Amino acid sequence: MTEPNLATLWVYLSTSPLLGLTLTLSSYCVANALYTRCGSNPLLHPVVISVAMIISLLTLSGTDYRDYFEGAKFVHFLLGPATVALAVPLVQQFDRVKALWLPISVSLLFGVLFGALSAVYISRSLGASLLTQLSLAPKSVTAPVAMGIAEKIGGLPSLTAVLVVTTGIIGAVFGNKMLALCRIHDDSVRGIAMGVTAHGIGTARAFQLSKEMGAFSGLAMAISTVLTAFLLPWILQLLSFI
16 A cells, blocks of 8 residues: 555545644644754744744645634643643642732732733724724733633624734743843742733743743733733723723
């Protein structure tokens, strides 16, 4: 039996839910190998490269996103267990968290409010529509929750999803450099900053830098998500945005 060529393999995968799964895993493996080979250059973050590769392949092949997601949803499902698993390193840092509960709480509260309102007011000053402003507001929250918040406050969930991913990628690529420029070297502080601004993608980057930074980033991501979901609609209503 002759070995199938790439064209035959593509024809088979394009009619199967395996397409999304295979394409997602293959793209990430290639992107991660490139990232490692280039000395973990943040500009070549695996998420950035793999997303670009997937978009290019889907566009060039004319594959509908819904067909792709039939297989990719298996990876999407794993986001839940992966998020829950963030509790493991957090438990290891629990004594430090208890000692810092007050500054952590204050930082997260101000971080959530400043992150959302600064995006709204900056976009307004640049002439963005109200729809865009409301879609930008939950940009620093993990995508499923951000889309739900956007729908509730009158934003566009699909636009919010793009903005959330973009925010996470920017935070993962430039966050550590910015913190270094600000002479912030404490891993707990750096982790809080990454988690409250760059959600899951930033947290993944934080874990690459140190376990402590990743643990605090996961904590910040979780609490800021809850705070945003409860406070943002009320604050925007108070400010007459909705």
